[in-house]
Amino acid sequence: MSADKVAQAADWLFAARREQQRFAALPAALHPADDKEAYAMQAALQHLLQAAQGPLAGGKIALTTLQMQKLVGYDRPIAGGLLAKTIHRGFIELPAKAFLHPGIECEVAAELARPLGKTGAPHTAESVADAIAACMVAIELVDDRAADYANIDAATLIADNAFNHGSVLGQPVRAWRELDLPAARGVIRIDGREVGHGKGGDVMGGHPFAALAWLANHAAAFGYDLAAGDVVLTGSLVETQWAAQGQTVEIEIEGLGTAGIRFV
Numbered sequence: 001m002s003a004d005k006v007a008q009a010a011d012w013l014f015a016a017r018r019e020q021q022r023f024a025a026l027p028a029a030l031h032p033a034d035d036k037e038a039y040a041m042q043a044a045l046q047h048l049l050q051a052a053q054g055p056l057a058g059g060k061i062a063l064t065t066l067q068m069q070k071l072v073g074y075d076r077p078i079a080g081g082l083l084a085k086t087i088h089r090g091f092i093e094l095p096a097k098a099f100l101h102p103g104i105e106c107e108v109a110a111e112l113a114r115p116l117g118k119t120g121a122p123h124t125a126e127s128v129a130d131a132i133a134a135c136m137v138a139i140e141l142v143d144d145r146a147a148d149y150a151n152i153d154a155a156t157l158i159a160d161n162a163f164n165h166g167s168v169l170g171q172p173v174r175a176w177r178e179l180d181l182p183a184a185r186g187v188i189r190i191d192g193r194e195v196g197h198g199k200g201g202d203v204m205g206g207h208p209f210a211a212l213a214w215l216a217n218h219a220a221a222f223g224y225d226l227a228a229g230d231v232v233l234t235g236s237l238v239e240t241q242w243a244a245q246g247q248t249v250e251i252e253i254e255g256l257g258t259a260g261i262r263f264v
Contacts, residue, residue: 001037005030010044013160016145017049020100023145023160025153032155039079039222041159046081049161054084058231059219060140061211062162064204065235074154077204077211079218080162082231086141088168089259096245096263099165100145104243104261105236106186106251108200108208109138109169116212116226117219125209128216132209134172135181137256139249140233141166142240167233170257179255182207186237186253198237200253208234 009030016024025031032038046056062078063069069076096102113133116123120131142163157163173179182201187194204211211234219226226232243249243263250260 001033001040006037006040006044009041009159010048013041013045014048017160020145022100023147023152023156025156026159032159035155035158038155038158042080042161045159045161046083049083053086056081057084057087057229058082058233059215059226060162060164060233061204061215061235062157064211071149072152072154072157077214078154078158078162079215080164082164082167082233086166087231088166090168090170091260091262092168093262093264094141099143101143102165102243102263103142103144103240104188104249104251105140105142105240106188106196106198106238106253107138107140107233107236108181108184108203108253108256109136109167110134110208110212110232110234111136111172112226112228112230112232114228116216117224119225121217121220123213123216123220125205125207125213128209128213132176134174135176135179135208135256136172137170137186137251137253137259138231138233139168139251139259139261140164140236141168141261167231168259168261169231170259173256181209184254184256186251188238188241189250189252190241190243190247192248195241196238200237202237203235211235
């Protein structure tokens with residue numbers, strides 16, 4: 001793996017985000033040779049983003065369904081990182097012009113009470129439960145930059161931090177053990193109209209914690225820990241919905257409450 005190649009790829013991806021270019025594969029000379037190199041590029045991109053968006057403060061899992069994996073031609077989930085200043089709380093307003101094609105996902109988020117990753121590996125949905133301080137309803141805010149899904153490049157998707165552009169969290173629920181998370185119904189509403197619904201068991205492995213365990217094992221494989229206090233987004237219960245300027249988006253998950261965004 002060439003450090004120069006990784007740095008040049010991160011610069012290319014950073015510029016594409018800054019200039020809101022339509023999503024495209026990395027040029028052939030910069031294209032990742034394998035997943036290890038793609039994740040090295042992701043880490044380098046995250047480092048460039050941190051100047052404006054703050055340090056890493058958690059993670060996300062993408063491609064948690066066979067349908068999405070087939071769509072991009074990749075046979076497993078993808079990990080990404082969350083940056084501190086892009087994590088919001090409650091109900092917020094965001095400028096629509098900051099995004100090329102903003103998408104909304106309805107997710108269960110977990111806040112960690114202790115490190116997970118190389119610490120305690122291997123992980124299961126049952127074992128990671130002991131590391132969870134609170135669960136929250138969460139919007140993942142993605143921007144696919146008008147990607148052509150018929151020709152999307154999974155390696156570039158990894159390097160581009162899996163389309164993450166932020167999140168909005170509801171109030172922490174520390175009594176989450178009292179909830180039946182797989183059965184909890186989640187909905188997305190745009191301007192008060194329901195546009196999609198699902199339940200917690202629709203995510204990878206039939207439980208949000210199965211996705212968390214996957215991310216913890218991914219971290220272990222790459223030799224790092226998710227930290228105490230980190231937030232992990234566990235995958236959308238509902239098909240991604242796309243928003244536009246002037247619209248108000250709200251998500252709700254039974255037992256976890258609501259979160260929302262108005263695009264101004």
